[in-house]
Amino acid sequence: MQHETKMENQSWLKKLARRLGPGHVVNLCFIVVLLFSTLLTWREVVVLEDAYISSQRNHLENVANALDKHLQYNVDKLIFLRNGMREALVAPLDFTSLRDAVTEFEQHRDEHAWKIELNRRRTLSVNGVSDALVSEGNLLSRENESLDNEITAALEVGYLLRLAHNTSSMVEQAMYVSRAGFYVSTQPTLFTRNVPTRYYGYVTQPWF
Template identity: 50%
Template structure:
């Protein structure tokens, strides 16, 4: 009888611990979702300037044949977008660059760089965040030198 009560108490304590931990994780993830929602709301209310985005798209068009390229908006709002050449995309069946939509995808990736920059300044998030598109674009909270040994010139 004493062993049974001890077992029941132990199981009850374990379940309470699990429930408490689940509550903490749920709250943490809810806070992250609210953060991203607020960031997206801010980006929608104050989008990047259209002329700046068009300039970035023109820069992408001129660089897209380079093995590794980057496009950066010379501001502190967003992170640079890196990418690989059309030839590299053509060799990999998992990647696809739809030329009619690539400009829009680049612009969306630049806007995503805004959110990633916000997370980079918020220690409540993971140390590193990375987005890779099927078009061979990527944006990361890590510096360029970590992506490619010769990327310092990017």
């Protein structure tokens, strides 16, 4: 009985061997290798995808941190300039050049456009429009007791703006715009005739 079972097994193996010839064996091995290669490739893709997502997340976090620092730096700079303007309004420097600037303003305030400069290499110019143009604006007025102080303060802030402005920064320009009809900007107005257009471009902005 045991001998018969052994013979049957051998016969089954022979039949299997006849059915699975060398070509079938090669095909079977190829399918197995292809299956494992596909699994390994899929696993590698998953790992690379996770690594890419992690890298992008870290990059975005670094960019966000850099933008936050840059924004905070600009906010601190604006606060510094605002405080400097307040101090200059309350206690203006008693310089002859500043007093001369007030006198020059009184001489030119009726002109359609005017410019006051102290030193081009050290401070920014104050650019302004006439009393008549100021009177046309609902939000504009020169009826201000501290107008002379504001003129000198604008010149002082022009000096601070020139020092604080960095051409390599993301800030396009920094400016001080007064309701009394003048402004100071880190982007110079090359021609005096363009002052009114530029000033009204400022005062019609939503932030004014």
